[in-house]
Amino acid sequence: NAGVTQTPKFRILKIGQSMTLQCTQDMNHNYMYWYRQDPGMGLKLIYYSVGAGITDKGEVPNGYNVSRSTTEDFPLRLELAAPSQTSVYFCASGGSGYEQYFGPGTRLTVT
Amino acid sequence: GESVGLHLPTLSVQEGDNSIINCAYSNSASDYFIWYKQESGKGPQFIIDIRSNMDKRQGQRVTVLLNKTVKHLSLQIAATQPGDSAVYFCAEIRFGNEKLTFGTGTRLTIIP
Numbered sequence: 001n002a003g004v005t006q007t008p009k010f011r012i013l014k015i016g017q018s019m020t021l022q023c024t025q026d027m028n029h030n031y032m033y034w035y036r037q038d039p040g041m042g043l044k045l046i047y048y049s050v051g052a053g054i055t056d057k058g059e060v061p062n063g064y065n066v067s068r069s070t071t072e073d074f075p076l077r078l079e080l081a082a083p084s085q086t087s088v089y090f091c092a093s094g095g096s097g098y099e100q101y102f103g104p105g106t107r108l109t110v111t
Numbered sequence: 112g113e114s115v116g117l118h119l120p121t122l123s124v125q126e127g128d129n130s131i132i133n134c135a136y137s138n139s140a141s142d143y144f145i146w147y148k149q150e151s152g153k154g155p156q157f158i159i160d161i162r163s164n165m166d167k168r169q170g171q172r173v174t175v176l177l178n179k180t181v182k183h184l185s186l187q188i189a190a191t192q193p194g195d196s197a198v199y200f201c202a203e204i205r206f207g208n209e210k211l212t213f214g215t216g217t218r219l220t221i222i223p
Contacts, residue, residue, distance in 0.1 A: 004154075031209055042200060042213040043155070050209060058210065090154050098143050098204050100211060102154030 001026050004103035006091050012109045013081040021076040021106050023091030029101075031094040032074040034058075034066065036087040037105075043090065049074055081110045123220045124191050132217045134184040134201035141203040145211065146175060146186045149198045158186070158199075188219075196221045 007022045025032065030051045035043040035058075045058030049068040063085060065077040074093075078085060088107050092100040124130040136144070142163050147155035161168045161175045161184075168175050174187040184201055198218045202211040 033210075040215075042215045044213075045210060048210060092154075094209075098209075098211075099145065099157050099160065102156070105152075105154050 003027065004091055004093055004101055006089075006103040006106050008106060009104070010107045012111065013078075015081060015083065015110060017081050018077070018079050019081070019108075021078070021089055021091075021108075023074045023076065023103060024072050025074075025091075025093040025101070026072065027093060027095065027101065028071060029093035029095045030071070031100075032068065033092040033094070033100060034064070034074070034076045035090045035092065036060065036085075037090060038087050046076065046089075078108075083110050086110045120215065121218045121220070123222055125222050126193060127190055130188045130191050130195070130219060132186045132188075132199050132219065134186075134214055136182050136184060136201075136203050138203065138205070138212075139179075139182065140205055142206040143204045144175070144177065144184050145202045145204070146173075147200045147202060147213075149200065149216070151197070155200060191219075191221050193221050193223060195219060 004025045033048045034046040037043050044060045046064050047066040049055045052068050052071050055066050068074050086109050088105045090105045091103045094100040145160045146158040148158050149155045159170045159173050159175050161177050172189045176185045198216040200213050200216045202213045204211050
């Protein structure tokens with residue numbers, strides 16, 4: 001199993017541009033999550049999903065959108081990128097237990 | 112709001128010594144706690160967990176202690192190795208919530 005994969009690994013955006021961060025898991029997990037991690041800080045939950053077709057806001061959802069059309073995929077969309085969205089983005093998935101499995105992250109810079 | 116926090120942001124330990132990383136939590140309704148390890152440039156990796164009805168749980172070279180009276184959680188790493196250098200996060204969850212709340216993290220540096 002590849003686990004949780006994320007693309008791209010790095011991206012530089014100009015202010016106002018849009019992009020989609022991709023996340024795929026092959027563990028057949030129902031739960032998927034998007035976090036952001038600012039330098040020297042912990043992880044903050046952006047959005048999460050408890051199954052295909054179901055998404056909900058986390059702690060810091062403003063400026064982001066998600067969709068969950070399949071169990072495997074949980075893309076995160078940034079519309080009108082702002083410098084405040086410069087961060088490292090982690091996708092995670094979880095099964096019936098409470099452990100979450102994290103992807104390698106996407107480092108995003110908005111200038 | 113409720114939060115999970117750490118006492119010390121950095122910790123340096125001599126290789127071979129034991130290390131203790133502490134975490135305070137404020138929500139007495141937390142049901143489950145997890146310790147994660149995050150190496151530089153990587154995503155967090157599960158280390159060990161403990162339910163709120165337990166006081167202690169041991170893994171390979173790691174032990175988690177939970178003191179519900181003072182809402183304190185600790186991670187003990189025995190015989191530290193260079194590969195233990197990382198940032199360690201505690202996280203808490205309430206059953207039925209499916210959302211982890213992470214602390215800020217402690218950077219552990221192992222001195223050769």
